[in-house]
Amino acid sequence: MATLADSFVAPAAEIAAAFGTLDADELVFVLQQCLEAGAWDHALALTDALEGVEQTPGIRLCRAVATFLSGDTAGGLSAVDEVLAGGARPLPALSVRAEMLLRLGQREAARESLLELVGRYPDYPRAQGLLATLYMPGPHYREVLARLHQLLRPKTYLEIGVDTGATLALAQQSELAVGVDPVNALRVRLPPNARFFEEASDEFFAQRGRDAVFGPRRVALAFIDGLHRFENALSDFANVESWSDPAGTIVLHDCVPILARAAARERSTKFWVGDTWKIVPALRAYRPELKLTTVLAPPSGLVVVRRLNPGSRVLSERRDEILQRFLSLPFERAPGDFAPELNAVQNDDSGLAQALGG
Numbered sequence: 001m002a003t004l005a006d007s008f009v010a011p012a013a014e015i016a017a018a019f020g021t022l023d024a025d026e027l028v029f030v031l032q033q034c035l036e037a038g039a040w041d042h043a044l045a046l047t048d049a050l051e052g053v054e055q056t057p058g059i060r061l062c063r064a065v066a067t068f069l070s071g072d073t074a075g076g077l078s079a080v081d082e083v084l085a086g087g088a089r090p091l092p093a094l095s096v097r098a099e100m101l102l103r104l105g106q107r108e109a110a111r112e113s114l115l116e117l118v119g120r121y122p123d124y125p126r127a128q129g130l131l132a133t134l135y136m137p138g139p140h141y142r143e144v145l146a147r148l149h150q151l152l153r154p155k156t157y158l159e160i161g162v163d164t165g166a167t168l169a170l171a172q173q174s175e176l177a178v179g180v181d182p183v184n185a186l187r188v189r190l191p192p193n194a195r196f197f198e199e200a201s202d203e204f205f206a207q208r209g210r211d212a213v214f215g216p217r218r219v220a221l222a223f224i225d226g227l228h229r230f231e232n233a234l235s236d237f238a239n240v241e242s243w244s245d246p247a248g249t250i251v252l253h254d255c256v257p258i259l260a261r262a263a264a265r266e267r268s269t270k271f272w273v274g275d276t277w278k279i280v281p282a283l284r285a286y287r288p289e290l291k292l293t294t295v296l297a298p299p300s301g302l303v304v305v306r307r308l309n310p311g312s313r314v315l316s317e318r319r320d321e322i323l324q325r326f327l328s329l330p331f332e333r334a335p336g337d338f339a340p341e342l343n344a345v346q347n348d349d350s351g352l353a354q355a356l357g358g
Contacts, residue, residue, distance in 0.1 A: 009041055015049035024056045031062035040066040057083050057090050068100055076100060091121055098130065107134055115335065122261050128271040132258050132299035135336040138347025141253065141297040145223065146170050147352060148304075152249060154220035160201045160236045161225035161253075164188050168196070174221075178213055180204045181226075201226050205239040218245040218310070225253040228274025229265070230282075231323055237279060237305075238315040244308045249356070255280050256294060256301025256342065263331035273300045278326045284341045286314050286322060293355035294342040303342070304355035 010018075019030065027050060034043040043066035047059060060083050068076025077100050083093045094117040101110035114131045117124050139147075149157075149170050157171040162181035165188035171177035177194040184198045195213075197204055210218070222240045226232055233252065240250055254273035257263035265275040280303060283290055291306040315322065338344045345351035 007039075007041055009045045012045070012049040015045060019046065019050060020052075022050070022053065024054045024059060027053055028056070028058040028062060031059065031066075035062065035065055035069075040069040044070065057086070057093065061092055061096055065096060068103075073100070073104060077104075089116075091117060091124055095124060095127065098127075102130065102134075110134065118259060122259060122269045123271065128258065128262065128269075129299050131335065135258055136256070136296040136298045136301065136347060138297060141299070141302050142167060142170070144295055144297040144302055144347065144352070145251065147349075148221065148249070148251065148356075149173060151352065151356065152221055154248075156214055156217050156220045158219045158222040158240060158243065159225070160223070160240065161227070162186070162196065163225075165190055165196075167223060167225070168194055176214060176217075201232070201236050201239070210243040214243070218248065219243045220245050220248045222248070222250045223253065224250065228254060228267075228272060228276050230275045230278040230327060233276045233279040234282065234315060234319065234322065237283070238319075241308050241312065241315075242310050244310050246308050246310060248308055250305040250308065252276070252279060252303040252305065254300045255303045256296065256338065256344075257331065258300075258335050260331045260333075265327075271299070275327075275329075275331075277331065278329055279303075280339070281329070281341050282322050282326050285325075286318060287312065292341070292343055293351075294338070294344045295351050295355055296338070296344050296347045298347075301342070301344075304352075306356070 031043050031046060043062060047063045060079060064076045064079035067079060080093055080097045080100065083090065084097065094113050098110045098113035098117065101113065111134050114127055117127050118131060122128065145167055153173050155175045157174040157177040159168050159179045162168050162179040163185055165186040168177060168179040169188045169190055171194065172191050174193055179194065180197045180199065180201050182198065182200040186196065190196065222244060224233065224236045224240060226236050237250065244250060254276045257273045257277055261269055262272050263275065263277055280292060283292060289307060289309065293304045295302045295304060333339060345354045
């Protein structure tokens with residue numbers, strides 16, 4: 001058996017004496033603890049020493065993972081395939097198989113396993129996130145936002161939907177950064193230039209003028225990541241644009257769902273973007289002068305909007321018409337089939353250059 005460098009594994013007799021009374025469920029728990037600690041050699045030693053314990057799928061999967069981590073990647077993957085060949089095709093085995101294939105660079109095979117997994121249970125841990133990275137490779141959206149701050153160096157920054165504060169904290173170089181969220185869930189220390197308003201975005205814009213928040217300056221960069229409903233995204237965009245510099249940039253989150261279920265208006269999964277994606281076809285139809293470019297950043301894309309017109313009232317004046325037209329629009333895209341109106345670009349510096357140019 002392979003061992004870790006500078007490692008020690010107790011003799012089989014000692015392991016059997018200490019753990020010999022474990023049932024299968026208890027053994028799986030210990031094996032998971034070993035794997036979480038990176039002690040795959042100990043996990044292999046446990047399964048070798050306790051051969052008398054029923055070899056349940058959970059034990060076999062733990063051993064398969066340990067085998068894979070030991071360097072015997074073919075053996076580990078083969079062991080998972082044997083579990084799947086049993087007929088039931090357990091969900092944990094599909095998940096393990098997908099992650100092994102990803103580590104081996106076999107992206108298409110990993111995609112097939114993940115699609116089967118989310119088809120049977122969309123909320124399986126990490127599954128939709130991993131699937132998103134296959135269809136949208138490259139940095140996570142927060143890393144892309146950080147890059148936008150570096151490139152644009154906005155003096156003023158506005159964020160709708162703050163959550164923990166992780167994205168608002170990116171505005172280190174701005175003279176003033178403002179975040180708006182009806183719930184204070186801040187867990188990240190904000191820079192001294194940041195102000196947080198604990199209120200709904202519609203209330204925020206209704207009660208305050210731009211001068212009261214930003215003074216004579218207009219918003220150079222904004223990030224909209226509020227409620228996952230189309231009508232809220234529409235209102236947020238109209239309000240944010242009215243405060244923006246014409247040469248500024250608005251970034252929209254959650255407009256590139258991978259699965260139709262995650263794109264549904266009513267939430268039925270933990271990983272959920274709602275129907276905010278409808279803002280893109282709506283803007284294409286009613287504001288064709290805007291430049292929309294979508295950076296395919298996991299897990300749900302970033303739409304970069306340029307050529308702003310803070311004086312436009314089209315979205316507010318025709319709001320009822322827009323809602324009537326788009327609220328019932330179904331999401332009918334297969335995974336990876338990105339809508340043409342997204343004007344999708346690669347998730348790298350060249351893609352960002354396209355999004356920010358012109």
